[in-house]
Amino acid sequence: xxxxxxxxxxxYKGLWVALAEDELTxxxxxxxxxxxxxxxxxxxxxxxxxxxxxxxxxxFAGSL
Numbered sequence: 001x002x003x004x005x006x007x008x009x010x011x012y013k014g015l016w017v018a019l020a021e022d023e024l025t026x027x028x029x030x031x032x033x034x035x036x037x038x039x040x041x042x043x044x045x046x047x048x049x050x051x052x053x054x055x056x057x058x059x060f061a062g063s064l
Contacts, residue, residue: 003023003024005053008024008026008053009053009054009057012026012029012053013053013054013055013056014052014053014054014055015029015030015031015036015052015053016029016030016031016032016033016035016036016050016051016052016053017029017036017050017051017052017053018036018037018039018040018048018049018050019048019049019050019051020044020046020048020049021046021049023049027039027040027043027044027046027048028040028041028042028043028048033050036048036050037050
């Protein structure tokens with residue numbers, strides 16, 4: 001089942017986000033991976049899931 005990250009995208013555009021296992025709870029945010037992980041470790045001992053929210057949502061339709 002896919003997760004709706006639209007609210008996360010709006011709030012954290014262009015930033016690294018460290019998420020809990022549920023893939024919705026934000027544990028840490030930063031301009032760099034290191035910053036996001038450091039903040040996440042302050043909140044939880046679990047290993048976070050890291051993703052970078054894009055600055056823009058662009059559709060791509062390719063062809064050969």
